Amino acid sequence: MADSEVTDWRWQIRRLEELAALSLDDEERESLVLDLQRITEYVSRLPKTEESQASDVVDWHCPLAEDAVQEGLDYESVFANAPKVFCDMFVMPPIIRERR
Amino acid sequence: MTVCQLLEAIRQGSISVVEAVEQCLERIRRWDGDLGAFLSVAEEEALKQAQELDNLPEDKRGVLFGLPIAVKDNILVKGLTATAGSKILENFIAPYDATAVKRLVSAGAVVLGKTNLDEFAMGSSCEHSAFFVTRNPWDRERVPGGSSGGSAAAVAARLVPAALGSDTGGSVRQPASFCGVTGHRPTYGLVSRYGLIAFASSLDTIGPIAQTAEDCLLLLSVMAGPDANDATTAPHKVDLQRKPFQRWRIGVVRNALEAAESAVAEALEETARVFQNNGCVLKDVDAGALEDALAAYHIIATAEASANLARYSGVHFAQRRDEGELALQTIRKTRALFGTEVKRRILLGTYVLSAGYYNAYYLRAVAHRRALRAKFLSILRDIDMLLLPTTPSVAFRFGEKLKDPLKMYAADVMTVGVSLAGLPAVSFPCGFVEGLPVGAQLVGRPFEDALVLSAAAWFQKQTDYHKRVPTGFEA
Numbered sequence: 065m066a067d068s069e070v071t072d073w074r075w076q077i078r079r080l081e082e083l084a085a086l087s088l089d090d091e092e093r094e095s096l097v098l099d100l101q102r103i104t105e106y107v108s109r110l111p112k113t114e115e116s117q118a119s120d121v122v123d124w125h126c127p128l129a130e131d132a133v134q135e136g137l138d139y140e141s142v143f144a145n146a147p148k149v150f151c152d153m154f155v156m157p158p159i160i161r162e163r164r
Numbered sequence: 165m166t167v168c169q170l171l172e173a174i175r176q177g178s179i180s181v182v183e184a185v186e187q188c189l190e191r192i193r194r195w196d197g198d199l200g201a202f203l204s205v206a207e208e209e210a211l212k213q214a215q216e217l218d219n220l221p222e223d224k225r226g227v228l229f230g231l232p233i234a235v236k237d238n239i240l241v242k243g244l245t246a247t248a249g250s251k252i253l254e255n256f257i258a259p260y261d262a263t264a265v266k267r268l269v270s271a272g273a274v275v276l277g278k279t280n281l282d283e284f285a286m287g288s289s290c291e292h293s294a295f296f297v298t299r300n301p302w303d304r305e306r307v308p309g310g311s312s313g314g315s316a317a318a319v320a321a322r323l324v325p326a327a328l329g330s331d332t333g334g335s336v337r338q339p340a341s342f343c344g345v346t347g348h349r350p351t352y353g354l355v356s357r358y359g360l361i362a363f364a365s366s367l368d369t370i371g372p373i374a375q376t377a378e379d380c381l382l383l384l385s386v387m388a389g390p391d392a393n394d395a396t397t398a399p400h401k402v403d404l405q406r407k408p409f410q411r412w413r414i415g416v417v418r419n420a421l422e423a424a425e426s427a428v429a430e431a432l433e434e435t436a437r438v439f440q441n442n443g444c445v446l447k448d449v450d451a452g453a454l455e456d457a458l459a460a461y462h463i464i465a466t467a468e469a470s471a472n473l474a475r476y477s478g479v480h481f482a483q484r485r486d487e488g489e490l491a492l493q494t495i496r497k498t499r500a501l502f503g504t505e506v507k508r509r510i511l512l513g514t515y516v517l518s519a520g521y522y523n524a525y526y527l528r529a530v531a532h533r534r535a536l537r538a539k540f541l542s543i544l545r546d547i548d549m550l551l552l553p554t555t556p557s558v559a560f561r562f563g564e565k566l567k568d569p570l571k572m573y574a575a576d577v578m579t580v581g582v583s584l585a586g587l588p589a590v591s592f593p594c595g596f597v598e599g600l601p602v603g604a605q606l607v608g609r610p611f612e613d614a615l616v617l618s619a620a621a622w623f624q625k626q627t628d629y630h631k632r633v634p635t636g637f638e639a
Contacts, residue, residue, distance in 0.1 A: 107529075
């Protein structure tokens with residue numbers, strides 16, 4: 065891989081880390097530079113598909129569910145799996161603690 | 165004993181449910197320290213359930229009465245851990261049963277424990293489990309395949325007669341092939357995904373692994389059917405009765421055989437001859453470039469994974485790492501618990517969905533998927549099923565592909581196309597190369613799962629590959 069490509073991928077990985085809320089250490093980042101460059105090069109070889117290739121066969125044997133309004137779940141079912149409930153609401157652990 | 169043999173023995177009264185469970189637990193105690201098939205064993209719960217079943221009146225007994233099973237650790241079993249092979253869910257206890265598990269247990273199955281897997285089902289060797297590797301019972305220096313490697317190894321070593329796996333790009337079929345057992349990927353929509361920890365929702369399926377195709381069909385017939393908790397389940401009734409032998413028209417996927425190692429291709433040719441010698445009609449077919457399917461699969465699966473795994477932030481899901489003052493720091497510290505392969509796939513998925521790359525990657529892959537499904541359905545108009553290898557080679561050695569993700573991904577080259585098309589496929593043992601099992605794959609039309617399983621079951625009546633037991637694991 066050329067130096068400029070490596071630099072591009074380092075920048076790209078930092079951008080992806082931000083988007084995916086991940087934080088990699090330097091070692092992980094360096095190994096992923098090469099891996100992602102190779103993987104994206106591989107998947108980019110996928111040829112473009114003409115629409116006609118996908119539309120000439122009727123999709124048989126796959127009946128769809130009726131498109132109708134159905135009753136939603138009752139409160140009891142919804143909260144059955146909740147670890148903690150307060151006044152018909154899920155109780156979540158706080159994510160920002162008070163500053164002491 | 166196979167599932168059907170054990171159920172018959174229990175029905176006849178020659179063995180009690182407690183005895184059947186005890187025998188499996190004894191084998192797990194004896195062998196699993198070395199194999200690493202199980203992440204957790206629910207000994208107490210299983211024995212308690214077995215005792216309750218033994219006390220049940222005969223008219224209340226289900227079709228799987230007393231069957232000990234193992235469940236892959238990304239499928240929820242109420243009260244048991246569900247780690248998905250990840251540190252991020254290490255302490256997660258499932259609050260409810262997956263629909264597939266609920267149906268099996270209602271029919272009388274007893275869950276003995278949860279089996280090892282590649283983290284979040286992302287891998288083909290079980291080397292990406294955050295806890296330990298699982299070894300292949302046929303050669304402990306080799307991988308059992310993945311991601312359902314724990315389930316396949318447990319069945320191969322006769323620790324349990326059957327297990328559940330999940331198949332996104334081949335995760336039931338590939339380990340079944342490497343371990344010399346039978347594994348079925350159901351038609352997408354036949355078995356509810358409710359309670360399966362999501363990897364790529366448009367591809368994920370839950371499937372059975374057992375010694376025989378007949379056993380897989382029995383388990384499938386219990387698990388299948390519409391579920392109000394999964395809107396992608398098909399609403400109609402599917403015929404899952406065993407089909408009698410017919411002179412089936414079988415399409416031999418010639419380009420897949422050519423891409424496989426010669427010994428694997430030879431075993432497949434021999435399999436085709438078994439069908440042909442009994443009156444089946446063989447026809448060479450070309451199912452499209454295998455590498456293109458692999459590329460499309462990795463774009464779509466990683467895109468969906470990046471969205472599905474966004475929930476593991478320590479807010480709603482995952483064990484929280486409270487190490488920062490800001491919420492984002494907490495989220496990042498929590499997500500640092502993901503392993504390298506999961507991070508790699510999340511980043512790739514984020515990349516193919518991001519502005520500027522979405523059209524070039526994701527939309528192109530989705531169009532390819534539609535075309536691939538159309539091609540499969542077009543081929544299956546004139547023939548009943550496709551025959552191809554499950555894997556291009558037999559089980560590989562530990563570390564052989566670990567450093568090179570592209571080589572690892574290529575282990576699924578024979579299975580991902582079928583996953584993209586949403587078709588049913590069964591992998592069954594069809595030969596041995598230097599003591600290692602080879603798997604053949606039969607692929608059918610949507611919802612004709614019973615047909616491919618019946619064809620595999622018929623093949624197993626003609627051959628004995630599925631009866632062979634790895635050395636040292638004999639009863």
